[in-house]
Amino acid sequence: MIYRGHVVTPTATGWAAWPDGRIEVDGGLIRAAGPWHRANRYVDLRPHLLFPGLVDTHAHVPQLPICGVHPEDLLTWLRKWTFPLEKRFRGDRARDLTRRFMQEMLAQGTTTAALYTSAWPDSVEACFAAADEVGIHAWIGPPLMDQGAYRPVTTKRVITEARVLAALDRPKLRFAVTPRFALSCSEDLLEACGDLALARELPIQTHLAEQPEECRAVRRRFGRGYVEVYDRAGLVGPRTLFAHCIWLTAADWRRIAHTAVAHCPTSNVFLRSGVMDWRRAQVARVGFGTDVGAGPDLSVFRVARMAWTVHTLAGQSIDAGKLLRTATLGGAAALGFDDVGSLEAGKAADFIVLDRDHVIPAGAPTTESIEDLLSRILHRSGRSAIRQVYVAGRLVAEREARPSSS
Numbered sequence: 001m002i003y004r005g006h007v008v009t010p011t012a013t014g015w016a017a018w019p020d021g022r023i024e025v026d027g028g029l030i031r032a033a034g035p036w037h038r039a040n041r042y043v044d045l046r047p048h049l050l051f052p053g054l055v056d057t058h059a060h061v062p063q064l065p066i067c068g069v070h071p072e073d074l075l076t077w078l079r080k081w082t083f084p085l086e087k088r089f090r091g092d093r094a095r096d097l098t099r100r101f102m103q104e105m106l107a108q109g110t111t112t113a114a115l116y117t118s119a120w121p122d123s124v125e126a127c128f129a130a131a132d133e134v135g136i137h138a139w140i141g142p143p144l145m146d147q148g149a150y151r152p153v154t155t156k157r158v159i160t161e162a163r164v165l166a167a168l169d170r171p172k173l174r175f176a177v178t179p180r181f182a183l184s185c186s187e188d189l190l191e192a193c194g195d196l197a198l199a200r201e202l203p204i205q206t207h208l209a210e211q212p213e214e215c216r217a218v219r220r221r222f223g224r225g226y227v228e229v230y231d232r233a234g235l236v237g238p239r240t241l242f243a244h245c246i247w248l249t250a251a252d253w254r255r256i257a258h259t260a261v262a263h264c265p266t267s268n269v270f271l272r273s274g275v276m277d278w279r280r281a282q283v284a285r286v287g288f289g290t291d292v293g294a295g296p297d298l299s300v301f302r303v304a305r306m307a308w309t310v311h312t313l314a315g316q317s318i319d320a321g322k323l324l325r326t327a328t329l330g331g332a333a334a335l336g337f338d339d340v341g342s343l344e345a346g347k348a349a350d351f352i353v354l355d356r357d358h359v360i361p362a363g364a365p366t367t368e369s370i371e372d373l374l375s376r377i378l379h380r381s382g383r384s385a386i387r388q389v390y391v392a393g394r395l396v397a398e399r400e401a402r403p404s405s406s
Ligand SMILES: [Zn+2]
Pocket: 058, 060, 207, 243, 291
């Protein structure tokens, strides 16, 4: 199948755009992408924009129902709103809400994600099944907890369940070893997580240094700094993805260089956590995370815009191309998926169709540069601009038809 439209994609060195372009898809993969040349049969998506599917490197599947309410400090928010919600996330309820989450994520243009389920094993199975059904790439893991857990568990039971669930791991859908955060784990559990990830070559995802009070509590409990707690358990390495990374020292950043970072500025503003140091973070592979339910929704475009806002105000201005690269190829690199994140030959045919009329206002100059186009996409895209979403060449989400396209 061939798709014709305005193709916009990051490349190894920068960005490419073909106003009259094509994507050729075969067997779920992109066979070629570039300028249009004659073909007899094709799907005509002109004048709309064809853009890579977005990558969300941090979201909690059970938490969608609390998005946008209860902006309290982190530890209160977890205890009062999050844990009670996750406690009920199991069985048919988990299966139903996971499918809805997946459909909403696709409608927001996200086709690759790193996800936390609830601590219940059947919510992990539900998430693998739902992700498999739509064909996305993902990391999936249950938040492992043996301290202050919302269900009766022992350390042994938590790690035994994780070992069983790790059998779900496969190339496109990775089982991620997911110690929730240091305060939810005993030292024994953290070490067992490090051992499991090492033995099975599994990725690791967790939270790091989101709020000052959390960091102080970690030091009180473990008698050492946050990064050192994870390091001693064997949890700091090239397959590790840390969310937030706000309250870190220069030495901490040096220690977590070559790991991956999920940057979650909408969540960080909502819970008043602080602003991550963008420049220092460049020692790691950085992607964007919506961090639903502390983030308001599953829009990676919104997260990229918030990054533009907070870092511009903090004197670290970032151009639109770099931010959109972080939302696509950057996130893919953070998760170690080298076959998604751009529209290039050999990659999965994961792409979104952005409504041109929505992104570029009528009457705009026709002589705009690619930088201007990327700025428009960054500042004007969101759920309502997304007409269609394709995963592995299959149409998986479509905006309802409207009487007017403006
Ligand atoms: Zn989180």
